[in-house]
Ligand code: ADP
């Protein structure tokens with residue numbers, strides 16, 4: 001069919017799609033024409049000039065073309081790795097090409113055909129060759145445009161060329177009279193192009209500058225919608241009633257005197273803010289952001305204590321079972337003078353403190369029993385994992401919901417927990433250690449009041465972080481040995497639980513260290529005289545609990561673990577951590593891991609091994625080594641990673657294009673200003689139905 005199409009036309013009506021293509025597009029979330037048109041190129045290529053093969057030099061990245069011959073695909077006998085080889089010749093000379101792990105390349109190449117590639121030239125012996133060159137269109141194919149050539153993120157089965165071709169096809173049949181959901185005055189104010197020209201310039205730019213302007217528009221738009229969505233959500237929360245929790249001085253004094261330490265100035269300040277929020281009859285929406293180890297838990301407990309002393313209930317959600325259990329223990333310890341009945345609910349088991357028989361101990365109870373007690377208010381404080389948000393968990397007088405490591409939960413999960421109140425909405429206190437850049441915080445936390453916990457408890461020493469070259473492995477173990485001799489404990493983090501094999505029993509990841517083998521090896525070869533324990537996500541809850549208890553009591557010297565201990569785990573006596581395969585972890589994750597050992601007045605050490613040594617990897621690790629704190633690291637991370645590589649994308653639900661906007665504080669502030677202005681004029685967005693729909697859609701999609 002060749003008729004006109006609109007933004008809402010389903011893709012399988014607008015294009016001839018095979019069932020497979022349809023499925024792949026659905027997986028990418030591309031259902032209608034508008035979705036496809038908003039699928040942004042990850043970069044642009046300017047028309048290239050091809051170099052004569054004879055002029056290629058070692059180390060150079062170049063494009064060249066010629067005729068293919070000697071195409072051969074084979075497997076290495078040892079690793080069964082598919083290898084494709086070919087020869088490319090032009091009138092000046094020839095060069096061997098080789099591809100590893102790309103069997104489909106062999107099927108694409110045609111003997112005797114003309115082809116062009118871009119790649120880096122290497123040398124072996126005296127012969128130049130090029131490995132893994134990227135095929136590129138021959139000049140004749142590029143004739144559909146004169147400007148820069150858009151390159152799209154590829155997925156298996158939908159190549160960049162597929163997107164180029166089909167997006168242009170759709171664009172050519174689209175009426176230029178599109179309804180633009182972003183108000184015209186806003187676009188004018190920031191010199192941003194309107195929708196249709198912007199779409200054209202995004203996918204078929206005449207110049208690099210035009211593409212840039214279009215990208216800026218879509219980036220602005222995305223941030224603007226997210227802001228609007230967040231602000232609306234906040235307004236909706238603010239319209240509800242909440243229990244007003246008043247804290248009398250004696251409760252607070254009793255709480256602080258029972259603590260085994262003195263609160264820092266920052267902790268005291270934030271507790272004051274939180275308690276002030278709680279006293280209001282409107283639900284609090286506050287996020288405490290503080291670096292790993294800065295002491296967020298005690299802030300939550302102060303608030304919880306006050307709510308409970310006022311006769312209300314509190315729910316405290318943590319992302320892992322290990323952490324939920326740790327909080328359960330901390331609550332029992334720090335709130336002991338208040339004699340508060342506390343419940344623990346996880347996927348695996350439930351507990352209650354105190355037990356019937358002993359005022360000092362907790363006891364296992366059935367889930368049904370705990371649910372009953374929670375509903376009848378026999379339990380005042382319930383800690384748990386995701387299990388807390390199940391429908392059958394009901395409270396009688398829930399006044400406060402605490403969400404720890406809140407970035408680990410989707411917006412809907414957080415939302416479900418705050419719906420557990422009855423007529424009143426509970427106050428919400430969430431906490432995160434994930435250092436995120438200010439621009440990102442302003443965007444995704446647009447609905448929350450921020451408290452910055454910017455002071456570490458006294459006597460904390462800066463972590464000594466070292467990137468250890470493989471041949472100095474022994475030195476790392478020596479440092480561990482020294483710490484153990486001083487009475488401290490250690491973590492060894494591995495990227496995997498066990499070696500991974502495919503169905504044919506081939507080893508998949510050659511180098512990645514795994515917890516099981518590494519524990520074996522360390523106890524056999526390196527630390528035969530030490531107690532070495534192991535912790536990973538596939539262990540049964542009971543085992544995990546036992547291991548953590550042993551580690552906490554000092555019965556385990558070295559804990560070999562996956563990143564399950566990444567969030568929240570607090571064993572202050574552990575002061576050295578070895579991170580294996582550090583290149584496999586994101587910077588924020590590494591920072592969290594390092595935070596495990598900076599929880600006391602002893603000097604903490606973080607020793608890092610990397611399995612690969614590419615330029616970006618060593619750059620990243622060096623940033624990790626040098627950054628003074630998480631926030632510095634986060635800013636660095638944002639600046640360092642090119643668009644398309646932002647691993648944060650998934651986590652925050654912001655597209656690569658939107659991430660570009662986050663590098664620009666002015667743009668983010670502009671989007672905020674405009675969103676606020678718009679909502680002031682038109683709180684329900686009644687005058688902007690189109691925009692309202694998109695804002696709702698964007699914030700839903702983006703926060704799953
Ligand atoms: P995070 O902010 O990472 O959640 P925690 O709340 O787990 O940090 O606290 C980290 C460690 O610091 C814990 O062992 C806690 O007991 C301790 N701590 C918290 N506040 C203080 C303080 N003011 N002085 C000394 N130690 C503190």
Ligand code: MG
Nearest residue numbers: 296297404568
């Ligand atoms: Mg914590």
